[in-house]
Amino acid sequence: MVKYPVSPLLNQFSNFSTIGQWNSSIREAVNHGYAHKALTLFRQMKQNGMEPNNWTFPFLAKACAKISNLKCSQIIHTHVMKSPFWSDIFVQTAMVDMYVKCNQLNDAYNLFVRMSMRDIASWNAILVGFAQSGFLDRVSCLLHDMRFAGIQPDPVTVMGLTRAVLHTKSLKLVKSLHSFSIRIGIDVDVSVANTWIAAYAKCGDLGLAEVVFNEINIDTRTVISWNSMIAGYANFLNFCGAVNSYKCLQHNGFRPDSSTIVSILSSCVQPEALFQGMLIHSHGIKLGCDLDICVVNTLVSMYSKCGDVDSARFLFDRMSDRTCVSWTVMISGYAEKGNMNEALTLFNAMEAAGDKPDLVTMLSLISGCGQIGALELGKWIDNYSISNGLKDNLMVCNAFIDMYAKCGSINDARELFYAIPERRLKPNHITFLAALQACSHGGLLEKGWEYFDMMTTKYNISPGLDHYSCMADLLGRRGKLKEALEFIHQMPIKPDAGIWGALLGACKVHRNIEIGEYVSYRLFELEPQVAVPYAEMANIYASVGRWDRVAAIRTMMKSNKVRKSPGQSLIQVNGKIHIFTVEHRGHHEGRLIYVMLDSLHLHLKKERSQLSYGAEYELH
Template identity: 30%
Template sequence: MTTTTTELPYHHLPTENPNQPISQKSLLNLLTTKCTTSLHLLKQTHALILKTNHFQDHFIAGSLIKSYSNPFHNPSTSFLQVFHQVPNPNVFVWNSVITACVDNNDPCLALVYYSNMVHCHVVKNGFMDDGYVRSAAIRMYSSVGRVVEARMVCDYGEKDVVCFNAMIDGYLKCGEIESASGLFDSMTKKNVGTWNAMVTGLVKCGMVEDARKVFDEMPERDEISWSVMIDGYNKNGCFKEGLEVFRAMLGEEEVKPKKFVLSSVASACANVGSLDQGKWIHAYAKQNSIELDGVLGTALVDMYAKLGRLDLAWDVFETMKRKEVSSWNAMIGGLAMHGRAKDAIELFLQMEKKRVQPDEITFVGLLNACAHGGLVDVGLECFDRMQDVYGVEPTVHHYGCMVDLLGRAGRLAEAEELVYNMPMTPSPAVWGALLGACRVHENIDMGEKIGKMLIELDPQNGGRYALLSNIYAKAGRWDDVKKVRTLMKENGVKTTTGRSTIDIDGIVHEFKIGDSDHPRAREIYEMVEEMIAKLELEGYVPKTSDVLFDIEEDEKETTLWRHSEKLAIAFGLISTSPGTPIRVTKNLRMCEDCHLVIKLVSCVYKRDIVVRDRLRFHHFRNGKCSCKDFW
């Protein structure tokens, strides 16, 4: 900052003896009164402070920084320029500049200056030779994106593996993958923490395959190594691979899985539909006296609920000595997913009696339960009470649940009105819920309007195109179906492939639509033919409106029978003994024809069949479904 020491008109200053120097008290009084509303006066006072050598006074310097940071003066960087001229700033001066950054809505810059203050204190007191102190400084700078300063600290003094590990972690957290890899490769001495830092960082950057390559090259692994790799696969949707890593971990005698690893594996089991593996985890925890706390206990509740075993989820929930709000949420959410709306509400009332404060997720579970159970009035009451009684501000997710609730009940006009009156911008998911309701209730006009708008809002989401195509197909508007498919190709969008999994004797088998790669494919399709013949005797007529192609009716029927969940159930029928329940997990919403077929199969073959699709669980028994054809 450019300053001047020319004579200024000091008629605004307090009158003191001209032979006596102006006092600190007078200058401080001036800075905190008249200078707060006049930038011109502040600059004059600044000049006077320099002229009279009061700038050496840290209290004056800090107060001057505070004055320049006053939003009234449109400070920009002027207070920073003043700060950088202060010699050897003390804590008061540092605090002034940090506060100024916060007051001017720049919290990141405040963190940077806080980091610099700590660093100066470390250097001043001779702590930089301590590797652990330097490591902490590296993490501090990295946390605010200052990797250059972090690297300077890393390179100071003797080379230290602890500092290098912190630097690798810092680079990766800031997205500087090449720098992290370069440092990692240059290290002649690595410990398990070095490898863990690299694997963890790559996983967080979404580079799971690269992380796996590093993981496979590790000369030794500890529990963190295994946990990070399993959790990384889970968070990137690679659940089968996560389970494979866990099985490899069990072969290592010196590493025993603990609750965090077990909770990650429980999540993977839930997502691939592996009930046997999930039960093994539960048994392992019991055998090794691992407490079912808010982490592992909640993970098991969630796992069993997602695997269709509400009874086992409830057993775990009941045996948990310490239930966190997340534990209650998992159980309420599980009941909601299974269409047990009244049970979910009853559990919430128990939660109230235990004086457990519900949170946002609690009400997402409750509203979903009401939507799947068709309890519109109860859902509306819950939505009103969440803010008025519990002080939980509705988010876009809660509004999405309400739109789904009204839409499923056929109250499309009310749902649309709610969307337009939301206090925040509706997300594509909210509009998607309304579009799905239009498809179910065959409201072509509203569906077409919302579908076109959604494709503009979310052009890379293949599900939006599929829903609109489905609406057109049901109306027989095949030209419009072709236009939607053409638009998808132009935008480079692909629909998600339907996949269904089934766990037979601890091995997860996955099927895609029209799959012929399975070793028992011939037997599976023979069973499909048998199913068709037996179901037709029961009066089965294919719902060809679910086929989104303008093809002949017999071709549509063939297409329907190649759906992944039908193949998975056919495999279940040939792979298990009569009367054994069949459990299938699908990544997409089940179509109406598959729903009808599975109801008939459960009756004809006398099997309980549980199917978890993207939206909920369906329990089929004796020709009926727990959803009561409302999904």
Template identity: 30%
Template structure:
């Protein structure tokens, strides 16, 4: 009998210790270790199952928690409450409510859990409905939960009315009401309520200190801190953290040294302060002096090394970490991603035993940024749980690669979308030249009730500019004014570009003048707008005005002014500016600047000088430079130099048929029909195909796009017939001497 009793006691002691391990592992985020303990247990009691359910839920693995709950041989009230708490913690309101309705019995904690689940998700009416179903003598815990819910959702009037109706108020009730004010930045109301309180404890004082800290009133926070009758470690850490986050590291260090007792949170707060202020050596010194370290200590220090680019030191610390958590490993992955060391990041990723959604997203985003889309999507497909960031990252990644079909497919697969989802798609269409699609999805976004932000409007305005869709652009401008984004810098710059590309330079200037804040991009956009519309002198004047405002021109500025000189035929001014760019502004010319100069001289017929610039460049000529050269040769009928430019251009754009057509037309004008035929053969041999021309027109606030040689469109034959009549009329009146009819493809 004694032996049997001893055996029972030993078993009970073993189970107790194993249950304790599960709880400890769960708290430190070591969920895989907790699972191993659970799976290895020969004897499990109800506490074991409840501990494991709680461990899964607190680590975001709520589906596994539910699976375990369903497998439990015997469930008690704690089991049901643990599962509801898990759903609440993971904001699974519907699941929590369904489970609550199935409960065979409930206690006050059950009701409070469900009410809290509703209030934290803004469902206050449902929470009040539960509260009203309770017996007349309601426990203060339920009152406090509802008061706190109202206050946290800024419904202070209802919170105060409920507080005043409360039959018996305890200190928690007073502090719940006070927290509602202080945690929402309502410090005037909070101070008034604090003065009303009949009884205060250190929690009350700490709430006031933290409230002032949250509204960045550190002087008031310090005054309250100095008045606390018996400050505890939370009081000290709150003030210390406030100083550290605000960059007042000297005051933080002074408080740290004055602390009567320091816990690991205080040490971590001080280390965090040093890390945030870039004092990594001081942080590391403090880290080595710590009497004990938590996982937060290690993670903060690893993150600190990552922030200053000391990846080897961060990796060494990670290897030394006794119990690696996902936060520390994700910080290391992020450091490698930022340095484009994706193979190193993958090695760390593979060793993460319990990956959370942030870990997955960091790795996927890294692959996307490096252009390794296939690897990113492989991980995306493997993700057990995807959040909004995961989906948006995938859309943005495909858009960045230019694969808008796949980006759209991912977008359509999303169960729920936010503004970032729409922006990722719309900006993708804009960046890849699908302007009509960008505007179509902007309209769809409005129809689905999503709210555009500055990025949505900026991308849509850019699309209008590239389509020259002036009327739609004006309507968007009105929407922007109503939405309040008119003062946004990016939106303002997009409006300047849109009006410029639509030929409305006065409205572009007006948009510029109405901007509250301008930057170099604003000035460059307007200068480019003047250049595009042939206002060369005005562009130069704006350039001088920009300098008078103290802005230093950059490479883009000079592309704009040189282009303006080219379009306006201001050769001497252009040459002077090109020389000044290097001598006065120390800007090394790039290919775009040389292309402008070739275009400037070429338009004026000074082909020899243009070619000399190309030969004397310290950089390798690109397609833009040789394209400008070929265009100038076409205008001035210099076939020999044109052939040279074309051959160089073919090296960069071997499959662009328009280059071959241009040279073919030059040969045709010179009567060299054998060369014309050779050009046609080259197009076929090199796989070049003449891309169908796309045009669009804006009618009744709608953009209609159509392609050349597309006979499926309505009235195509009628349109081509009209075009042929116009061409014949132009030929008869002498306007067709410079145009080769082979360029027109109407059958």
């Protein structure tokens, strides 16, 4: 992969004669990503008897910030305090920013309040630090103090605060910052507008992102403006919008860059987008972007998500320089397809290559285990997570609860749920969703109600559609179909297809035509092109011998041009994945499998008849 060209100055321990030469070399090392080299150069400079000046320290602070190393930061700060430049406003601001980026907010603030003079850069550094850490009340106070001191916020202030608060996903907060920037007259700055486009898209309001983009004067739009809009469409998986913007970008005389290619490829996540993804890949090659490691990683992800794992692996194997992201997207590609054999082989190769798996790598593997029900492999990954200190993360715990539930190990899921507070973690809405799904898999209605009530009473979490869907599914599985329907009607949120679909599945299990018909027509209205409700309702009619209604459903499907793909099941046996498709009997051990299935069917039938006889005997 392409690396920045490194100056000969960085390839040797040099003996420069002026401080300007040393500063130039240190700056070059930092700007090209060689932070440790910059600090080494500083040590050599001191050994050669050369004293740093007020230009040296900001470069060194930037190096410490890039590697987020507190010890190095404290050493550099000590050198500053011993120098004549300890009160220089530029040096002090660099120190504040350094401590912020090392997550030492108290040290940064203490240094900030001791500054005899502060400029806009000093205020921006501390404001962004508090905003990133979620101390929004302190940010409000600091903004007030800043304006009281006669310093007006600038575009950097607004952009820094906006990016810092994006982790909250609060549309209301982003709108407030937008209004603030309009009030102080900096909304016309194109860089600020580009930030709003990205912010609104990430907070779930694509419409407002489009409004901001359209309000930018066509003569002042930059390639970043277009990239922000394309990334916004990609964030919503709006492939058509992303492609149209990509075409308009070129029509308006702009040349796509690596960020453009990465953004538009990120919108290609379905098999039907594969051809367009290949065209964008081809265009990326013509532009010379295919050598950028971020582009190649995105291409591997795109081909995997679009179902062409072989092309993804071809690109991966050709990479001369791989990062943790490279390994993870390829492992994720195999895990999503249920090929855990290949995913685990790559995982082992990743460790052998010296690349350490991160949280995303682990989440991909855990999800893959849940998908195919690979409980033993899931437990091995659980032990690996503990031994490598990765299980002290709430996302990982949530993923394991979900995986254990899908693998049928309900007790393991429940034990982990109750252990979360013991790990000094606070359950969130995803934790409760995983716990409710575990109850749904195990038919644990009473526990489900307990967790559902616990969300609001103990953790002040408002249930979302997914939580309501789990409860409706749980009631349905226990045969309480009328209670489930009443529960849905009393919800404070409008039910979606997922909730109705869960109840329809329960109607199929319990052969309830009356409620099934009511629910299916709700689904036909919501998703007329989705085949599952038609198939479910046809199965309900077939189970009670209503063949005329089965024929009517099939006629309706043809009329609405609804196509049903054959269902698939995956199972792992002795470390090997086996895939079974409806009506496909080509498995090499098919005869044995179907003899066993017939035997199990007869056994279940016999058990059912014995239970019925026993019930009748007790009644008499």
